[in-house]
Amino acid sequence: MAVFGRFVVRFLPIAPKFIVKRIAGRYVAGSDIESAVTLMKKMSEENTSFTIDVLGEEIKNLDEARYFVEEYSRLLDEIILHGINAHISLKPTAFGLLLDKDIAIDNIEEILNKAAINDIFVRLDMEDHRVTQDTIDIVLLMQEKGYQNIGTVLQGRLFRTENDVKEISDSLGPLSDFRICKGIYLEPEDISYSNYQEIVDATNRCIDLMLESGSYTAIASHDYPIIDHSLEKLKNMGISPSHDPRENTVGVRAGKGIGYEFQFLLGVRGDLRRKLASDGHFTRLYVPYGTKWYEYGIRRIRENPDIAWHVTKTLLMPWTNRR
Numbered sequence: 001m002a003v004f005g006r007f008v009v010r011f012l013p014i015a016p017k018f019i020v021k022r023i024a025g026r027y028v029a030g031s032d033i034e035s036a037v038t039l040m041k042k043m044s045e046e047n048t049s050f051t052i053d054v055l056g057e058e059i060k061n062l063d064e065a066r067y068f069v070e071e072y073s074r075l076l077d078e079i080i081l082h083g084i085n086a087h088i089s090l091k092p093t094a095f096g097l098l099l100d101k102d103i104a105i106d107n108i109e110e111i112l113n114k115a116a117i118n119d120i121f122v123r124l125d126m127e128d129h130r131v132t133q134d135t136i137d138i139v140l141l142m143q144e145k146g147y148q149n150i151g152t153v154l155q156g157r158l159f160r161t162e163n164d165v166k167e168i169s170d171s172l173g174p175l176s177d178f179r180i181c182k183g184i185y186l187e188p189e190d191i192s193y194s195n196y197q198e199i200v201d202a203t204n205r206c207i208d209l210m211l212e213s214g215s216y217t218a219i220a221s222h223d224y225p226i227i228d229h230s231l232e233k234l235k236n237m238g239i240s241p242s243h244d245p246r247e248n249t250v251g252v253r254a255g256k257g258i259g260y261e262f263q264f265l266l267g268v269r270g271d272l273r274r275k276l277a278s279d280g281h282f283t284r285l286y287v288p289y290g291t292k293w294y295e296y297g298i299r300r301i302r303e304n305p306d307i308a309w310h311v312t313k314t315l316l317m318p319w320t321n322r323r
């Protein structure tokens with residue numbers, strides 16, 4: 001699998017763009033807001049909600065960051081206009097985090113504020129270890145400023161994550177709202193697990209800690225050992241599928257408190273998502289769109305060559321992974 005992935009990484013740059021586009025079409029809604037809205041309206045029939053991501057990250061200058069602020073602002077307008085049940089997901093480096101932290105914070109707050117006024121939740125995606133602490137700090141800072149509609153993502157593969165869960169949930173109580181995933185970035189061995197089983201076990205420990213701390217927990221994985229573990233844990237804790245994540249909202253938003261949802265990437269294991277939804281679980285689909293679909297695809301595969309294998313398996317054996 002790893003050898004195959006490395007082979008694809010090597011030859012991908014010479015693959016014709018139309019082939020890459022065809023493959024990416026499964027995982028990306030399109031290049032503009034309209035295509036994302038059309039897709040979400042259609043997929044709403046599958047009893048799912050959404051979180052939308054404008055493709056692009058690690059920009060080269062702050063003008064590019066303005067583009068993301070404006071595009072996310074338009075996106076919020078469209079979510080409101082069409083009444084779509086959607087959050088937004090944004091990458092702090094696209095807002096300038098690696099260029100000028102203060103400006104990035106202002107940019108993020110501009111979007112967060114507009115989202116808050118319209119009761120829309122904002123998730124800061126987690127990028128590689130260079131920005132882990134800064135991303136967490138931004139969430140804590142915004143909560144301190146009174147924005148309760150923000151949460152971040154933690155990555156099970158990092159050694160630090162169990163401690164991060166404890167610190168964030170101690171600090172935010174029922175306002176803590178996590179997405180937990182394995183982590184897509186292949187991080188250095190002195191800060192992360194690299195073995196599959198260790199990553200699964202560490203991610204499952206984080207899920208337990210999140211639920212036990214009374215936090216809202218979005219489980220973002222397509223992997224059965226993680227989903228099965230989560231279902232078992234929810235059952236043992238007596239958290240039923242019909243639990244309404246927002247039922248403890250009293251007057252002023254008091255945070256979601258304990259609750260959960262399952263999150264999936266567009267194009268990956270749709271059958272499993274639909275099965276969870278039909279069993280009564282709340283599901284959310286991560287929908288990326290944007291002109292940078294090519295760079296996004298190439299970059300993800302470079303960061304983690306295993307993705308090349310998943311994609312190829314899906315193309316050759318479509319029954320293993322329905323959209």
Ligand code: FAD
Pocket residue numbers: 124125126127153155181182183184185220221222223224226263264265267268269285286307310311314320321
């Ligand atoms: P895997 O073992 O990788 O996958 C299980 C099975 O799912 C595979 O066998 C394959 O059949 C299928 N599959 C998984 N990925 C793909 C794919 N790309 N194409 C085709 N089939 C696939 N990571 C971060 O670092 N930061 C984030 O902010 C972040 N946000 C995420 C948000 C969501 C909603 C999801 C679902 C994932 C997110 N991730 C993020 C990615 C995550 O960390 C993992 O890299 C990714 O989900 C693959 O891990 P897995 O748990 O699904 O298990």
